[in-house]
Amino acid sequence: MLYNCPISTCNSSSKNKLVIKDGHYKRSCDSRKIQRFRCKVCGKKFSRATFSFEKYQKKRRVNHRIYRMLCDRSSMRSISRELNxxxxxVARKVQYxxxxxxxxxxxxxKKLEKSQVQNMQFDDLITLEHTKMKPLSVSLAVDKKRRFVLGAEVSRIPAFGHLAKKSKKKYGYRENHHERGLNRLMGKIYRTIDRDALIESDEHNTYPKIVAKYFSSQEHKRYKGGRxxxxxxxxxxxxxxxxLFTLNHTCAMFRAHINRLIRKSWCSTKRVDMLQAHIDIFICFYNLDYLGGLSPT
Structure with a gap:
């Protein structure tokens, strides 16, 4: 593997033989043997771990266990108790x-762009931010045939129904970021959708405008929501x-495996960014571990 000197002004690397091996050390957090290097030009010493995404972590052994537990109905506090x-x-591990x-x-x-999505379904999953008077919308898009989750974006929305007046009185005016969330979602996934794909959704008033903006050549079918x-x-x-069974089944999987999305639960989201982080972790688990990712062609 090619290693470059971490000093930006130094152009030395192992390719031009100006970066050489300089012994090993045993990493205490996981007992692994790590290769050291030394730059012959500037004298900088570094190791293979210098370029790792897990740099400076002291508890690497628990990373995978936390990853699996977050995707299996465990809250952050229950994980901290279980792993001592x-x-x-745990909060820092969630961000990582x-x-x-x-x-x-x-x-x-990026791989999915080569095997384009022929039938996409999207909708919103409603949850809350600490209280029902501060609802959140999770905009979700899935591949109907292969069940892959293409993306999900969390956005704040104002309270509706019989809680609308109470929410405005107690917490003040709450902006509606639903359309922003949909734009972020479609901006990330529109390259994976085939030009002749079928787009399916329910009869939400915002959806036709969003579909027309990103998928002007695709057919958009809308269905009346059921009980x-x-x-x-x-x-x-x-x-x-x-x-819309594939989409609704995926939403059910989200609620069943992400603790803070379960209905009638003591566990609730206190921060929107942490809910987005938890959902991103589950999407990765669902696509690549649960469904096995794309099969080789």
């Missing part, structure tokens, strides 16, 4: 795992045939 680590450590998952998802979408049933956390529908 500090809650703040989310960034790593986003990188894996970007590479996955929810008890199964699938209320995401699956009672009707005999559900044209």
């Amino acid at each position: 680590i500090n809650y703040k450590t 795992l989310a960034e790593k998952s986003r990188k894996r998802q970007r590479r996955f979408l 929810s049933c008890v199964a699938g956390q209320g995401e699956l529908k009672r009707q005999h045939f559900d044209p």
Whole structure:
């Protein structure tokens, strides 16, 4: 493997033999043997771990366990109790795992551009930010045939229904960021959608404008929403045939495996960015570990 000197002004590397091996050291956090290097030009010493995304981490052994537990109905506090680590450590690991998952998802979408999505479904999943008076919308898009989650974006929305007046009185005016979330989502995934693809959604008023902006040549079908049933956390529908079954089943999977999305739960989201991080981790797990990613062609 090619290694370059970490000093930006130094052009030496192992390719031109100006970076040489300089012994090993045993990393205490995972007991691995790590190669050291030395630059013959500037004298800078560094190791293979210098270029690692996990640089400076002291508890690498728990990374994979936290990743699996976050995708299996465990809250951050229950993870800290189970692994006997500090809650703040779990919070930092969530941010690290989310960034790593986003990188894996970007590479996955890049591969998906070669085998274009022929049928996309998208909709919104409603959850809350600490209280029902501060709702959140999770805009979600899936590949109907292969079940892959193309992306999900969290956005704040104002309270609706009988809680609208109470919410405005207690928390003041709340901006509607739903359209921004949809634009962020479609901006990330529009390259993976085939020009002759079929776009499916329910009859939400905002959807036609968004589809016309990003998918002008594709056909857009809208279906009337059905009543929810008890199964699938209320995401699956009672009707005999559900044209948006793949999407609704994926939403049910989100609610079943992400602790803060479960209905009638003590666990709730306090920060929007942490909910987005948790969802990004689960998307990576769902696409690449649960579904196995793209099969080799």
